[in-house]
Amino acid sequence: MTLRVAVIGAAGRMGQQVAEAVERADGLELAGRFDVGDDLGDLGGADVAVEFTVPGATLANVLHCVEQGVHAVVGTTGWTDESLGQVRAALAVHPKVGVLIAPNFAIGAVLTMRFAAQAARFYESVEVIELHHPDKVDAPSGTAIHTAEVIAEARRAADVSPAPDATASALDGARGARVDGVPVHAVRLRGLVAHEEVLFGSPGETLTIRHDSYDRASFMPGVLAGVRGVVDRPGLTVGLEEILDL
Ligand SMILES: NC(=O)C1=CN([C@@H]2O[C@H](COP(=O)(O)OP(=O)(O)OC[C@H]3O[C@@H](n4cnc5c(N)ncnc54)[C@H](O)[C@@H]3O)[C@@H](O)[C@H]2O)C=CC1
Numbered sequence: 001m002t003l004r005v006a007v008i009g010a011a012g013r014m015g016q017q018v019a020e021a022v023e024r025a026d027g028l029e030l031a032g033r034f035d036v037g038d039d040l041g042d043l044g045g046a047d048v049a050v051e052f053t054v055p056g057a058t059l060a061n062v063l064h065c066v067e068q069g070v071h072a073v074v075g076t077t078g079w080t081d082e083s084l085g086q087v088r089a090a091l092a093v094h095p096k097v098g099v100l101i102a103p104n105f106a107i108g109a110v111l112t113m114r115f116a117a118q119a120a121r122f123y124e125s126v127e128v129i130e131l132h133h134p135d136k137v138d139a140p141s142g143t144a145i146h147t148a149e150v151i152a153e154a155r156r157a158a159d160v161s162p163a164p165d166a167t168a169s170a171l172d173g174a175r176g177a178r179v180d181g182v183p184v185h186a187v188r189l190r191g192l193v194a195h196e197e198v199l200f201g202s203p204g205e206t207l208t209i210r211h212d213s214y215d216r217a218s219f220m221p222g223v224l225a226g227v228r229g230v231v232d233r234p235g236l237t238v239g240l241e242e243i244l245d246l
């Protein structure tokens with residue numbers, strides 16, 4: 001059976017590549033390209049919509065998909081417990097619809113988060129550095145926020161003490177943002193695409209886990225796996241790891 005796929009945010013960096021990847025993929029057909037100002041309507045009769053827009057628009061777009069009975073695969077950042085709760089409430093009214101929201105569709109980024117969660121309980125110190133192209137509008141990245149959250153969760157579960165830090169005075173921002181207690185630093189540099197380093201330290205050793213997306217092609221296998229997987233997953237799924245069975 002051929003799945004019809006609409007792309008929302010189709011004029012953007014991700015949206016353009018997703019539309020091309022859908023056109024090339026076996027068993028998928030592009031149902032329509034939508035961008036700012038377009039009437040989403042019935043999404044061109046799509047079975048699944050892929051959404052890569054901006055944090056301020058994504059919730060309304062996803063709620064529209066759910067109300068139309070269209071499954072959604074969402075990569076846009078900016079999700080909160082509150083906005084995820086609104087999606088869950090909409091899905092309760094449309095129980096056959098699936099929504100997958102993933103902070104990162106690159107397989108290596110998903111593995112980085114998994115490995116970081118595994119390592120978290122063994123080290124005194126941990127910091128996250130994310131590095132991106134300078135056209136990115138949000139900081140820190142959704143991936144870095146999610147990485148810090150899974151690390152913090154693993155450290156709490158293992159009763160690890162807060163990381164040592166003797167800093168007594170600092171310029172604003174010098175120690176990064178705290179996400180669930182984990183320092184997160186954001187770099188914006190022309191030439192980069194999407195990169196993340198997780199640094200762990202204990203007496204006498206450090207562990208660095210690094211992932212690099214050099215091209216947005218790195219996100220496409222994950223997006224297509226999400227499109228194929230979401231139709232059999234009613235309700236809300238957060239994170240590609242669920243689809244990959246990690
Ligand atoms: N989960 C993942 O693997 C990835 C997530 N992202 C995230 O995806 C989002 C988009 O990233 P890019 O494509 O680089 O941004 P971009 O700025 O190149 O594209 C965003 C597109 O959305 C459109 N747009 C804005 N408001 C809209 C609305 N209300 N309805 C429809 N279209 C609308 C814009 O006109 C633009 O064409 C960001 O939040 C980014 O962080 C980016 C790469 C990978």
Ligand SMILES: O=C(O)C1=N[C@H](C(=O)O)C[C@H](O)C1
Nearest residue numbers: 077103104136141142143194
């Ligand atoms: O804006 C980007 O480019 C990316 N955004 C996502 C994020 O904020 O984590 C995923 C990836 O890092 C690329």
